[in-house]
Amino acid sequence: MILFLQRHRKNTKPRFAFYSFCVFVFSSYSLLCKAQNNDTLTFRVVSYNVENLFDTYHDSLKNDYEFLPESVRHWNYSKYKKKLNDIGRTLIAVGEWTPPALIALCEVENDSVLYDLTHYSVLREVGYRYVMTHSNDERGIDVALLYQRGLFKLLDNHSIIIDKPRPSDRPTRDILHVSGILLNGDTLDILIAHFPSRSGGAKESEPYRLKAAHRLKQTADSIISLRQYPQLLIMGDFNDYPHNRSIKKIIQAEALVPGNTPRNDQLYHLLARKVQKEKNYGSYKYQGEWGLLDHLIVSGNLLKPDAPLTTSEAHAGVARLPFLLVPDKRFGGVQPFRTYIGPRYEGGISDHLPVWAEFRLIY
Secondary structure, three states: OEEEEEOEOOOOOOEEEEEOOOOOOOOOOOOOOOOOOOOEEEEEEEEEEEEEEOOOOOOOOOOOHHHOOOOOOOOOHHHHHHHHHHHHHHHHHHOOOOOOOEEEEEEEOOHHHHHHHHHHOOOOOOOOEEEEOOOOOOOOOEEEEEEOOOOOEEEEEEEEOOOOOOOOOOOOOOEEEEEEEOOOOOEEEEEEEEOOOOOOOHHHHHHHHHHHHHHHHHHHHHHHHHOOOOOEEEEEEOOOOOOOHHHHHHHOEEOOOOOOOOOOOOEEEOOHHHHHHOOOOOOEEEOOEEEOOEEEEEEHHHHOOOOOEEOOHHHEEEOOOHHHEEEOOOOOOEEEOOOEEOOEEOOOOOOOOOEEEEEEEEO
């Protein structure tokens, strides 16, 4: 299947023509064609915690023993290859059979797994480039950004280290800051984070997430103050819900109040209102309860309908695709189709569901 992008005039949406061939192939759509004034296109961004995307080789500097062929999980190449292809198909499906332009990934081990995902999975024809952190996390898991270079020209990327509350604490994962130029010449800044887990209890582990939230908020405020026209997108697994202190009080990301004009210096949560209004809404299920651990937060400029780059709450959501869900035999309903439950291999994709947002770009 090859995807072709058709450009249209202002106030129209691009359409994608689909052509089927004998071999199931995706090629990257070209966004480097000559741009005319007031052309528009739409594209999707996705954030996805892919649940322990480890390769099958031991890194002597990391505690990756549970994801080796001889481990209790019996992680091997066939399982690894299946997971890569499953992630690739999921991302294509979340893009509604068009590869998303920007993809934030959490729980990726190293550069090797990203290379394999972009070169040897069903994503190989898309032409994704990627950048990632190299944190001091003991297990070696990091965050990454895949991007379509035709739409997003990389300017800079760097890791933001989160200080430990106490010297004896384990190091946590870095925040990834990526800057790039869009087709219209504007700069888009992206922050991707995977906050410390709730292991040991939500209350006991909260100080670690608050520390990460303070660092992210500090970085976001700095970007907004330095940019003449700030366009900031924040994604990732924060291991907290929209009503928790890290999101609501420190990052100060809430839904835009209807009738209010978005402020350039304010952060807004694209999914917070849906969590409040819809029962069982979320990207993760814990003890029978759905909740939103994976977040999409934007600066105010990105919510203005007449802006050159814009999105809205109506154009964002959680991807509850049928093949990502299985029956929840214990609590009822459905739950994410996981790769592992404890040491038992389930053959699924992730314990999280992807979240997505659609943007319109005028160039």
